[in-house]
Amino acid sequence: MMQKESETQKDEKGDVLKMVLEIGRVCIKTAGRDAGKHCVVIDMLDNNVALIDGATRRRKCNILHLEPTARKVDISKDADHEAVKKAFSQIGIDIKDTAPKKAGSRPSKQPRKKEYPAEKKKKKPKEAQPLKDAEKSKVIDVVPEKEVEVQPEKNPEQKKKAGKTLPGGTTVKAPSKKP
Amino acid sequence: MAATIFKQSRSFRVVKVKAPGNRIVVHWRKRNPKGAHCGKCGTLLNGMPRLRPVELNKLSKSQKRPERPYGGMLCSSCTRQVFIEKARAK
Ligand SMILES: [Zn+2]
Numbered sequence: 456m457m458q459k460e461s462e463t464q465k466d467e468k469g470d471v472l473k474m475v476l477e478i479g480r481v482c483i484k485t486a487g488r489d490a491g492k493h494c495v496v497i498d499m500l501d502n503n504v505a506l507i508d509g510a511t512r513r514r515k516c517n518i519l520h521l522e523p524t525a526r527k528v529d530i531s532k533d534a535d536h537e538a539v540k541k542a543f544s545q546i547g548i549d550i551k552d553t554a555p556k557k558a559g560s561r562p563s564k565q566p567r568k569k570e571y572p573a574e575k576k577k578k579k580p581k582e583a584q585p586l587k588d589a590e591k592s593k594v595i596d597v598v599p600e601k602e603v604e605v606q607p608e609k610n611p612e613q614k615k616k617a618g619k620t621l622p623g624g625t626t627v628k629a630p631s632k633k634p
Numbered sequence: 635m636a637a638t639i640f641k642q643s644r645s646f647r648v649v650k651v652k653a654p655g656n657r658i659v660v661h662w663r664k665r666n667p668k669g670a671h672c673g674k675c676g677t678l679l680n681g682m683p684r685l686r687p688v689e690l691n692k693l694s695k696s697q698k699r700p701e702r703p704y705g706g707m708l709c710s711s712c713t714r715q716v717f718i719e720k721a722r723a724k
Pocket of ligand 1: 672673674675676677708709710711712
């Protein structure tokens with residue numbers, strides 16, 4: 456069993472790491488959600504911070520969260536992800552690139568359908584379907600008539616039909632003028 | 635008929651609830667389970683809720699355990715040691 460790292464041990468480890476870590480050094484990440492995955496040092500941003508890429512996400516990393524291995528890879532500073540991929544394939548480490556999820560791919564929870572009594576079920580489809588068909592035909596015919604405001608007053612029957620079929624915003628004027 | 639449970643015992647805990655009329659009523663609820671412990675060193679794990687299974691079902695996956703390998707099984711320092719050992723073994 457290994458003992459837990461004390462603070463003095465951490466300082467010693469940090470001093471060693473600063474000597475060892477260079478661009479192209481293959482490491483294993485030991486902390487966080489990418490722990491246990493291989494990565495390469497692409498750049499040293501700071502004395503204590505490295506930019507890494509590989510099987511992990513491309514990110515900044517505290518050098519204390521890296522464990523260097525004996526392997527090294529030929530890579531330029533700030534190399535692309537594809538270049539890192541090529542270099543890793545030569546060593547024999549596979550990198551899985553996860554594509555972002557598509558919006559429609561996940562099954563969504565559907566709420567339970569309430570069971571209505573039989574009367575309501577019959578009414579709804581009858582009212583809804585024929586109106587929709589009628590709307591399309593009537594809307595096209597009625598719209599040019601409606602631009603002239605005086606005409607609908609003479610024929611109240613036309614008004615009612617138009618008021619039902621058109622969406623609410625356009626038909627507000629007609630019913631208000633009746634009284 | 636199911637046997638009635640005697641609630642005013644040590645296996646239940648007391649919760650004080652404010653009832654309408656501004657009076658305080660004592661409720662008896664089941665005790666919460668022990669917290670999760672590290673499988674290697676035995677310390678209490680951080681970031682793990684201490685709730686009954688019914689309450690745990692209401693939480694999301696990321697609220698139930700830290701999102702790292704061995705999360706919810708080993709503590710953070712033990713996982714670090716595991717990965718360091720693996721890296722040095724190669
Ligand atoms: Zn532990």
